[in-house]
Amino acid sequence: MKNCFISKTDLAVAYFPFINQNAARNKLMQFINNNAELMRKLEGVGYTRLCRSFSPKQVEIIVNHLGDPFGRSK
Numbered sequence: 792m793k794n795c796f797i798s799k800t801d802l803a804v805a806y807f808p809f810i811n812q813n814a815a816r817n818k819l820m821q822f823i824n825n826n827a828e829l830m831r832k833l834e835g836v837g838y839t840r841l842c843r844s845f846s847p848k849q850v851e852i853i854v855n856h857l858g859d860p861f862g863r864s865k
Contacts, residue, residue: 796844802853805860822857829856 800812803819810818823829824840829852836848845853854860 794847796846797850798844799842802845802850802860806857823853826856829853832856 799820800816803815803817804812807815807818823833830838832852833849836846836852838845838849
């Protein structure tokens with residue numbers, strides 16, 4: 792998984808497993824869009840709002856801000 796792209800929906804469901812996929816994706820994107828520092832860092836590595844998935848580097852940035860949804864420790 793470390794070198795794979797992950798869809799916005801899949802990452803969102805990892806963070807919010809107890810709500811439906813659309814609500815989870817909307818909630819994750821709300822967190823990202825409302826955090827200027829996080830958005831700036833993501834845009835710095837090629838993220839745009841039109842992207843359907845996150846690159847490994849983008850996932851790393853998100854995890855550093857929001858914590859690891861997969862329960863792995865560093």
